[in-house]
Amino acid sequence: MISEILFAVGMPPPEEGVSSWTFKQVAQWLQEEGFGEYVQLLCTQHRLDGPSLLALTEADLRGPPLGLTVLGDIKRLTLALHRLQRQSQAQLEELGLRPSESLPSGLSPGAAGVEWSCDGADRAHNGHDRLCKGTELRLRNGNRSEYSSGTALCYTHSNGRCRQHLAGRLDPEVWKTVISSIYVFFVFGFTSFVMVIVHERVPDMRTYPPLPDIFLDSVPRIPWAFAMAEACGVILCYMFLLILLLHKHRSILLRRLCSLMGTVFLLRCCTMFVTSLSVPGQHLKCTSKTYGDTWGKIQRALAIWSGFGMTLTGVQTCGDYMFSGHTVVITLLNFFVTEYTPRTWNLIHTISWVLNLFGIFFILAAHEHYSIDVFIAFYITTRLFLYYHTLANTRAYQQSRRARIWFPMFSFFECNVNGPVPNQYHWPFKKPAFMKALVG
Numbered sequence: 001m002i003s004e005i006l007f008a009v010g011m012p013p014p015e016e017g018v019s020s021w022t023f024k025q026v027a028q029w030l031q032e033e034g035f036g037e038y039v040q041l042l043c044t045q046h047r048l049d050g051p052s053l054l055a056l057t058e059a060d061l062r063g064p065p066l067g068l069t070v071l072g073d074i075k076r077l078t079l080a081l082h083r084l085q086r087q088s089q090a091q092l093e094e095l096g097l098r099p100s101e102s103l104p105s106g107l108s109p110g111a112a113g114v115e116w117s118c119d120g121a122d123r124a125h126n127g128h129d130r131l132c133k134g135t136e137l138r139l140r141n142g143n144r145s146e147y148s149s150g151t152a153l154c155y156t157h158s159n160g161r162c163r164q165h166l167a168g169r170l171d172p173e174v175w176k177t178v179i180s181s182i183y184v185f186f187v188f189g190f191t192s193f194v195m196v197i198v199h200e201r202v203p204d205m206r207t208y209p210p211l212p213d214i215f216l217d218s219v220p221r222i223p224w225a226f227a228m229a230e231a232c233g234v235i236l237c238y239m240f241l242l243i244l245l246l247h248k249h250r251s252i253l254l255r256r257l258c259s260l261m262g263t264v265f266l267l268r269c270c271t272m273f274v275t276s277l278s279v280p281g282q283h284l285k286c287t288s289k290t291y292g293d294t295w296g297k298i299q300r301a302l303a304i305w306s307g308f309g310m311t312l313t314g315v316q317t318c319g320d321y322m323f324s325g326h327t328v329v330i331t332l333l334n335f336f337v338t339e340y341t342p343r344t345w346n347l348i349h350t351i352s353w354v355l356n357l358f359g360i361f362f363i364l365a366a367h368e369h370y371s372i373d374v375f376i377a378f379y380i381t382t383r384l385f386l387y388y389h390t391l392a393n394t395r396a397y398q399q400s401r402r403a404r405i406w407f408p409m410f411s412f413f414e415c416n417v418n419g420p421v422p423n424q425y426h427w428p429f430k431k432p433a434f435m436k437a438l439v440g
Helices: 002-008 014-020 023-033 036-045 050-054 058-062 071-087 089-094 174-200 214-218 225-246 250-274 294-306 325-339 346-365 371-394 401-406 408-414 433-439
Strands: 114-117 128-132 135-140 163-166
Touching: 014 050, 014 089, 023 036, 023 050, 023 071, 050 071, 058 071, 071 089, 174 250, 174 294, 174 408, 214 371, 225 250, 225 325, 225 346, 250 325, 250 371, 250 408, 325 346, 325 371, 346 371, 371 408, 401 408
Parallel strands: none
Antiparallel strands: 114 163, 128 135
């Protein structure tokens, strides 16, 4: 009966010619199965025809670029795909896809995108041959290799945990983002308190004059330059906030920014507390100040923290050198803007880099930091950013005991982020409708 209906509408029966279906016939099949709301997405937007329908997996439905979020629809559509694949085994073979009988029980025909995680072991996924604690799981170009009966897919660790994840799945895990925000909140407070202590220990300019510096000795001081450096930072901050608002994976972006910002500023606390440099210019009135009891120091730290340590908000600090916090913030914002925008957005990337470089120049032109302060800040920030994202994108930290020991917070934040974060955007509000349609 179903075959007759399909034939009447011009669609060949599944067992005869699914691989020859057009976009319209796939749309008709979706309507027949009760998934008419996805016709626009699958057939019009992503041009799904018969062969691509047979190759569609649950991982494809969940991950980008489809990104279905309704679990019931995902499961029902997956079951419908499995039925269609079982009816089209001969065509699956012609397309180079294995029928479901070649898979062990428990793995569906759409499991080509399945990852197996054994708490630190490498993942097995499309296009790679990997080991999961000594047991091989082969997935070659979407084809699933046959497994001998009784072969375990993954040995459990001593804690007995062995999880299955879908490739490309990116969990927002908002609660981890909240933890990272609290972390950077307390780090900034601690940094402000250390700055108060460092100010009390600033060397006397009469005994310790400014150190020789090639750049500072060669370039005359520009009084308004430091305000311009902070203005560059403010513009970069607004650019990042706009990207954060529109990015589909904003929770992961904010978590990574807070994690990196907090870690770099903790390092800065150590360096400026251990080594007190003399002020870089005679224009700085940095006499040692005593804030009395602990409460007086806390009040001063709160004033610095509430003003974000910026001269634009009326905050003046001394002795917080070795290395530049302004350079850290500007550089980190620049790297996040360029990393989480499409590679074709050349104008945005150029503006971001110009603001970063001009901000660094203005910091030096204002004679507020030594050249070595800026160089160390730029180097540490960029290396830590690249190190973090290289480990996160390759998931190499699962086998890296060194990463788990020296950066346990990283492993905690990234354990459920499978692979690189795609630059996808959508309007987070229901209104206005034209913005939702424009952004996606």
